[in-house]
Amino acid sequence: MLHFGPSCLKRHVQQIAWASQFASRRSSWQRHSSTQAKPSKRKGPALAVAVLGTGIVAAYFLWPDTSRSAPTYSNAALSPSHFTPVTVTASEQCADPNTRLLTLILSPNLLPPLHGSIFAPVWSIFIKDDDIQVERPYTPLEGIDESGRMKLWIKRYPKGEVGRWLHSKSVGDTIEIRGPLKTWTWLDDTWDEVIMISGGTGITPFYQLLHTVLLAPSKEAQPLSSTPLSLTRFTLLHSSRVPGELPPPELLRPLIDHAETHPEQLRVSFFVDNKDGSSAQSIPNDNIRQGRIDKADIGLILGDRSAGLTWWQKLLRVSTSKPEPVAGRKILFLVCGPEPMIHAIAGPYGRNYSQGEVGGILGQLGCTSTQVWKL
Numbered sequence: 001m002l003h004f005g006p007s008c009l010k011r012h013v014q015q016i017a018w019a020s021q022f023a024s025r026r027s028s029w030q031r032h033s034s035t036q037a038k039p040s041k042r043k044g045p046a047l048a049v050a051v052l053g054t055g056i057v058a059a060y061f062l063w064p065d066t067s068r069s070a071p072t073y074s075n076a077a078l079s080p081s082h083f084t085p086v087t088v089t090a091s092e093q094c095a096d097p098n099t100r101l102l103t104l105i106l107s108p109n110l111l112p113p114l115h116g117s118i119f120a121p122v123w124s125i126f127i128k129d130d131d132i133q134v135e136r137p138y139t140p141l142e143g144i145d146e147s148g149r150m151k152l153w154i155k156r157y158p159k160g161e162v163g164r165w166l167h168s169k170s171v172g173d174t175i176e177i178r179g180p181l182k183t184w185t186w187l188d189d190t191w192d193e194v195i196m197i198s199g200g201t202g203i204t205p206f207y208q209l210l211h212t213v214l215l216a217p218s219k220e221a222q223p224l225s226s227t228p229l230s231l232t233r234f235t236l237l238h239s240s241r242v243p244g245e246l247p248p249p250e251l252l253r254p255l256i257d258h259a260e261t262h263p264e265q266l267r268v269s270f271f272v273d274n275k276d277g278s279s280a281q282s283i284p285n286d287n288i289r290q291g292r293i294d295k296a297d298i299g300l301i302l303g304d305r306s307a308g309l310t311w312w313q314k315l316l317r318v319s320t321s322k323p324e325p326v327a328g329r330k331i332l333f334l335v336c337g338p339e340p341m342i343h344a345i346a347g348p349y350g351r352n353y354s355q356g357e358v359g360g361i362l363g364q365l366g367c368t369s370t371q372v373w374k375l
């Protein structure tokens, strides 16, 4: 099962001019899975399929492609246009055996100039699998710090190429990355409320956003990409299949702690399809909701506009059970996860990797296309 959208990288790369030249035909999620990884494994049962397959493979190798042919430079600053070697300094197995936390270090002298917004959230890097020469995008959870450190939460799929390859990497190994590439652009002072709905590793871009605008500014050691504390109120609704597959404590603990100490800035809720007896390391099972994120859950979030109200105003609002209309509100929904989840929450993507109309639950609630972004 895939997480995030089928094509979010292509769409988001197109958001910014500096990166658009690198948005090759294989920049999308969908094509990563179908065009890059599989040619090495496919065998057609019939001649027609074989011929077609040969054509596709030939086209894949012969078609000019900026990203795949990007050179590797060991002494030039990190850039989307070439690969740069980084060292694996940690690879930690998570409770979910199919996920690992990977720490990479870029030599600090290869950090690009930090002025400007290249490290503003949300951004990703391409990691190249040297064995089969394919690349996939991944999201540094906390951005990058002054020493060039990036931490990633990586899932491997049974037949997935790069995820499995990354899981096999050990401390001291060198891998090649290029970036940063924009996934989605955060804008200060634009939304009163941002509601993020994620599934599986789809939480990674949201964690980077929250870390940058909320968690890091409240700490002394700020990452290079930090921005002043946001006035936006954030809500994260995250879903995994079972408690044992929820994100590791390194992600959950800071979010839960911040939500407890600053409920006016952040609310978090965690859901699982079913409680199978496994447990999340950071949340008691009683605090995990069983079932899919549904209209009632989102309606509750929309109805709760208690931030900034006095105690008696909040009291009066207790009787407000209907979700308040979204029309005219400076509210944004971000959705990132498996495609069926995106469909159910926000409707399917459009043609040619576009956002498509707002459908699903958010469509029923009256959200407009300016209030929804499918990552």
Ligand SMILES: Cc1cc2nc3c(=O)[nH]c(=O)nc-3n(C[C@H](O)[C@H](O)[C@H](O)COP(=O)(O)OP(=O)(O)OC[C@H]3O[C@@H](n4cnc5c(N)ncnc54)[C@H](O)[C@@H]3O)c2cc1C
Pocket (backbone or CB within 6 Å): 001, 002, 003, 004, 007, 008, 009, 029, 032, 033, 034, 037, 038, 041, 124, 136, 137, 138, 139, 140, 152, 153, 154, 155, 156, 157, 158, 159, 160, 161, 162, 163, 164, 183, 201, 204
């Ligand atoms: C902007 C962006 C940021 C991202 N950030 C992260 C992140 O932080 N962490 C993260 O884990 N992922 C992230 N992803 C997803 C990541 O880029 C990859 O898509 C994901 O790791 C799968 O890549 P893969 O090479 O392992 O699998 P692929 O080889 O692409 O396979 C994908 C799926 O297809 C299946 N498959 C592969 N080959 C076959 C086959 N021959 N037959 C049948 N099924 C097959 C696999 O089992 C798997 O389910 C991000 C994606 C985007 C677009």
